[in-house]
Amino acid sequence: KAGVTQTPRYLIKTRGQQVTLSCSPISGHRSVSWYQQTPGQGLQFLFEYFSETQRNKGNFPGRFSGRQFSNSRSEMNVSTLELGDSALYLCASSPGGANTEAFFGQGTRLTVV
């Protein structure tokens, strides 16, 4: 069974640009959540999508957005990149029930210069 796949693994962008990250969940999983991980703040929740609908959202500015497609694949977009957006972006997939295990991808390391 294939795991969660995130692409690209590494990305370098310039301040002001925008970026799109992709996450392919485990087959059959309908929930995809996105997280930002930095040394200072730990794992911070961005948003969760379930069956193409955003089900929950963290406290991030509107520059961070996402979507989910009918095949459950999800994309995350960050517009007008800032230096502080440099982080490891992780996505996690799960079947979507209340107490189900989440499986994480290896993440996309974004560096903004």
Added chain:
Amino acid sequence: QQPVQSPQAVILREGEDAVINCSSSKALYSVHWYRQKHGEAPVFLMILLKGGEQKGHEKISASFNEKKQQSSLYLTASQLSYSGTYFCDPLGSSGGGADGLTFGKGTHLIIQP
């Protein structure tokens, strides 16, 4: 709201026991625990459910305190492979995937030979 984990870091000898705490400002519905090794994605350890039932790792256990506003993770006879950063994700009374996953900042555990 981000839960508070304690201690922030702990160093133990192989074979010693460890306790990691996760506190919330409200009563907990359930708690998910994850471990992340350096350079890797977080990996599911266990779920502690409202009634005290547990699903997950056979050598790791967890409990709620009396008011269910804190959960503790118990690592018995720790092994070198237990080293990593432990994250808790407490779900509030609304439970369910709608809360998303909101992790604490993590507890760094180092097991030495």
